[in-house]
Amino acid sequence: MSAEPLxxxxxxxxxxxxxxxxxxxxxxxxxxVRRGGFTAVVGESGCGKSTLLFAVAGLLxxxxxxxxxxxxxxxxxxxxxxxxxLNVLRWRDFSVVMQSAMNALNPVTTIGAQFxxxxxxxxxxxxxxIRDRSREVLELVGIDPVHLRSYPxxxxxxxxxxxxxxMALLFTPDLVIMDEPTSALDVVAQRSLMVxxxxxxxxxxxxxxFVTHDMSLxxxxxxxxxxxxxxxxxxxxxxxxxxxxPAHPYSQGLLEAFPSIRGPRVxxxxxxxxPPDLARPPAGxxxxxxxxxxxxxxxxxxxxxxxxxxxxxxxxLHAPDQVEVPS
Amino acid sequence: MxxxxxxxxxxxxxxxRMGTGLRRARLHAVDDVDVMIREREIVALVGESGSGKxxxxxxxxxxxxPTAGEIHYRGRPLSRLRGRREKLAYHGDVPMVFQDPFSSxxxxxxxxxxxxxxxxxxxxxxxxxxRRAEAERVTEAVGLTPAAEVLQRFPYELSGGQRQRxxxxxxxxxxxxxxxxxxxVSMLDVSIRIGLLNVMxxxxxxxxxxxxxxxxxxxxxRYVSDRLLVMYGGHVVESGPTEEVLADARHPYTRxxxxxxxxxxxxxxxxxxxxxxxxxxxxxxxxxxxxxxxxPLAVDxxxxxxxxxxxxxxxxxxxxxxxx
Numbered sequence: 001m002s003a004e005p006l007x008x009x010x011x012x013x014x015x016x017x018x019x020x021x022x023x024x025x026x027x028x029x030x031x032x033v034r035r036g037g038f039t040a041v042v043g044e045s046g047c048g049k050s051t052l053l054f055a056v057a058g059l060l061x062x063x064x065x066x067x068x069x070x071x072x073x074x075x076x077x078x079x080x081x082x083x084x085x086l087n088v089l090r091w092r093d094f095s096v097v098m099q100s101a102m103n104a105l106n107p108v109t110t111i112g113a114q115f116x117x118x119x120x121x122x123x124x125x126x127x128x129x130i131r132d133r134s135r136e137v138l139e140l141v142g143i144d145p146v147h148l149r150s151y152p153x154x155x156x157x158x159x160x161x162x163x164x165x166x167m168a169l170l171f172t173p174d175l176v177i178m179d180e181p182t183s184a185l186d187v188v189a190q191r192s193l194m195v196x197x198x199x200x201x202x203x204x205x206x207x208x209x210f211v212t213h214d215m216s217l218x219x220x221x222x223x224x225x226x227x228x229x230x231x232x233x234x235x236x237x238x239x240x241x242x243x244x245x246p247a248h249p250y251s252q253g254l255l256e257a258f259p260s261i262r263g264p265r266v267x268x269x270x271x272x273x274x275p276p277d278l279a280r281p282p283a284g285x286x287x288x289x290x291x292x293x294x295x296x297x298x299x300x301x302x303x304x305x306x307x308x309x310x311x312x313x314x315x316x317l318h319a320p321d322q323v324e325v326p327s
Numbered sequence: 328m329x330x331x332x333x334x335x336x337x338x339x340x341x342x343x344r345m346g347t348g349l350r351r352a353r354l355h356a357v358d359d360v361d362v363m364i365r366e367r368e369i370v371a372l373v374g375e376s377g378s379g380k381x382x383x384x385x386x387x388x389x390x391x392x393p394t395a396g397e398i399h400y401r402g403r404p405l406s407r408l409r410g411r412r413e414k415l416a417y418h419g420d421v422p423m424v425f426q427d428p429f430s431s432x433x434x435x436x437x438x439x440x441x442x443x444x445x446x447x448x449x450x451x452x453x454x455x456x457x458r459r460a461e462a463e464r465v466t467e468a469v470g471l472t473p474a475a476e477v478l479q480r481f482p483y484e485l486s487g488g489q490r491q492r493x494x495x496x497x498x499x500x501x502x503x504x505x506x507x508x509x510x511x512v513s514m515l516d517v518s519i520r521i522g523l524l525n526v527m528x529x530x531x532x533x534x535x536x537x538x539x540x541x542x543x544x545x546x547x548x549r550y551v552s553d554r555l556l557v558m559y560g561g562h563v564v565e566s567g568p569t570e571e572v573l574a575d576a577r578h579p580y581t582r583x584x585x586x587x588x589x590x591x592x593x594x595x596x597x598x599x600x601x602x603x604x605x606x607x608x609x610x611x612x613x614x615x616x617x618x619x620x621x622x623p624l625a626v627d628x629x630x631x632x633x634x635x636x637x638x639x640x641x642x643x644x645x646x647x648x649x650x651x
Contacts, residue, residue: 187584187589188587190589191589214589217589219589258517260590261585265550265570269521271519
C-alpha cells in the first residue's frame with residue numbers, strides 16, 4: 001500500500017492478570033485499516049475480539065494490559081500515550097460504539113444531555129452549536145430530533161443503537177470502532193442498521209472496525225475480514241475471498257454452521273467441542289482438538305500465518321514446506 | 328396419530344394492564360391466537376422482539392393466565408385442571424427450556440441436583456438407584472458424555488452450550504410430550520448452535536416429544552421445524568408447513584423477515600427503508616392490521632379491519648387483506 005494506513009496494529013498482545021499467572025487473551029495480532037475501510041473481526045465468545053477492540057481504543061483496564069506490540073493511529077502509537085493525550089483523540093478522531101445501547105446510555109438523562117456531555121468534554125462549543133450539531137447527527141441516523149428530549153427507555157432497541165452511532169459521529173471522526181452493535185436486535189432491525197452504517201460510511205468517509213460473532217452479518221459490508229480463534233488471528237483477507245474460499249478449517253466450520261433459508265435442507269454439524277481454556281492453551285495448533293482435518297503433527301507444531309489463496313491462514317495445510325517436494 | 332391434537336389454543340389472548348387511574352391502558356401482548364401442535368411435531372414460532380412470542384410460551388407454561396381464550400391439552404381445557412396433581416402432571420408433560428443458560432441453572436448445585444429434583448417431583452414412582460440411572464440416561468440423550476461425570480460437575484465448569492443441554496436434560500427427565508424452548512440457542516456461539524438444534528430433532532426421534540421452538544432466527548427455524556408460525560404484534564400472521572411458507576410467503580411481514588436474513592451466499596437485496604423498525608402500537612390498539620405502517624401493500628381496508636388468519640392453501644394460512 002502506498003499511503004500509510006489509518007490504523008496499523010502490529011504484533012499486539014494483551015494479557016489478563018489472574019490468580020494463576022497472566023492469561024494471554026490476544027496474541028501477536030496484526031490489523032490494518034485504510035482510510036474509509038471496513039474491517040470486520042469475527043470469532044466466538046472468548047476468542048479475544050472484544051479485548052482486541054478495547055486495546056485498540058485504549059480502553060483496557062486492569063487486570064488487562066497490553067503486553068507487547070503497537071497500535072499506530074494516524075502515525076502515532078496509542079499504546080504509549082497517556083490518558084490525557086488519548087483524550088484529545090477520543091470522540092474527535094476515533095470513537096467507540098458499545099455492544100449494548102441499553103447499558104451504554106445513561107438511563108436518567110436525556111439523549112440530548114448525553115450528546116452535550118460528550119461535546120463539552122472534548123470541545124469548547126456554545127449551546128447553539130451543540131444543539132445544532134446534535135440535531136444534525138440524529139437526523140443523519142434517521143431519528144427525529146425531538147428525541148433529543150427523550151430518555152433512553154423511550155426509544156426502541158434499534159433507535160437506541162442508532163442514537164449511539166449518532167453520538168459517535170458528533171465530531172465526524174476518521175475511525176469508528178463498533179463492538180457488536182447489532183447483537184441485541186432482531187434480524188430486520190439488524191439488517192436495517194447494517195445498511196444504514198454502510199450508507200453513513202459512504203456519506204462521511206470514516207473507517208470502521210466492526211467486531212461480531214455473527215460472520216454472515218458482515219458478508220456484504222466489510223472489505224477486510226479477520227477471523228480470530230483462542231486469542232489469535234487464524235485467517236485474514238478480503239471478505240469476499242474468505243467467504244468464497246475459506247482457507248482455515250475453523251472459518252470453513254463457522255461458515256457451514258449457518259443454516260440457510262435457501263437451497264436444500266441439509267444436516268449441519270457445527271463445530272464439535274468448545275474453545276480451549278486460554279489459561280492452559282493446547283500445544284501446537286489451538287484449533288487442533290476440534291479440527292476435522294487434524295493431523296498428528298498439528299498437536300506439536302505451532303502453525304504460522306501462511307499465504308493461502310488471496311488470504312492468510314494459520315494452518316499447516318498452507319505451510320510453504322507442504323508443497324515442496326522433500327529432497 | 329390420533330385426531331385430537333397434542334395442544335391447541337383457541338382465541339388465546341393475554342393483555343397486560345399498564346398505568347393507573349385515568350391513564351389506565353392495556354398492552355395487547357397476545358391477541359386471539361389459534362394454534363395447534365401435533366404429537367412428534369417441531370413447530371417454530373418466529374417473530375421480532377415484542378411480537379408476543381415469549382408471552383405465548385408463558386401462557387402455555389401457565390406462567391401467565393390467559394385474559395381470554397383457552398388452551399386445550401390432549402383435548403382437555405387447561406382451565407378445568409383441578410388440584411395440584413393434575414397441574415403437576417401438565418407441567419411435567421409440557422416443560423420449558425429457557426433462553427439464558429447462565430442464569431437458569433442454580434450455581435450452588437451440581438448438575439445432578441436439578442435433574443434428580445425434577446425426577447423426584449414428577450416421577451415419584453422411581454427409587455434412588457432408578458432416579459440416578461434415569462438422570463444418566465437423559466444426560467446422555469442430550470449428548471453430554473460421560474454422563475456420570477457431567478452430573479457431578481457444577482454449572483461454572485460447563486460451557487454455555489453444555490449448560491443449555493443440561494436445560495434440555497432437565498426437561499427430558501419428566502418424560503415430556505411437548506418442550507417449550509424459548510430462544511434456547513440465541514445466547515450461544517454460532518458454532519455451537521447447530522449442535523443444540525440437532526439435539527432437538529434427535530429428541531423428537533428417540534423420545535417422541537414435540538417442540539415449540541421460539542426464535543427470531545428464521546434460518547434456524549427452517550433447519551429444525553416441520554411447521555412455521557410467524558407472529559407480529561401479538562397476532563399470528565402466517566402459518567404453514569415450513570418449506571411451503573419459505574417458498575411462497577404470503578404475508579408481507581414474513582417476506583420482510585426472509586429478506587433480512589443475512590445470507591453470505593445470496594446477494595444483498597434489502598434497503599434501509601424497507602426495514603423501518605418502528606414497533607407496532609400495542610397499547611390499546613385500534614382495529615386494523617398491525618403491520619400496516621410498515622407494509623408496502625397497505626390499502627385503506629388495512630386501517631379499518633383486522634385481517635383474520637385465513638387458509639390460502641391446504642394448511643397454509645395468512646392474515647392479510649392483500650394475500651388472498
